[in-house]
Amino acid sequence: MVEVFVTSIRNEMQAERILDVLQNSFPALGVNIDLSDSAAGFPCGHSILRAEGATFQPENIRAAINEAGFVCDVLEDKICK
Secondary structure (H helix, E strand, O other): OEEEEEEOOOOHHHHHHHHHHHHHHOOOOEEEEEOOOOOOOOOOOOEEEEEEOOOOOHHHHHHHHHHOOOOEEEOOOOOOO
16 A cells, blocks of 8 residues: 655655654554655645555554644645646
8 A cells, every 4th residue: 555645844854753753653664755845835835755555544644744743634636826
């Protein structure tokens, strides 16, 4: 299973912190963060978090990131202007 999230994580330091949180909370998941679109304001400026594992609840990942102080939602199709 793969799930893609849009987040408000904006830099490497924040990304490393969230990756540590997720790896400690969900050790069976493969997780990475792409910061290439994070310069503009959220949601059009955002980072992408990808989670991959046998089975997991996307809401649990979303909740962990929100609890750490960042916005996180399952990626939807949107057109940003």
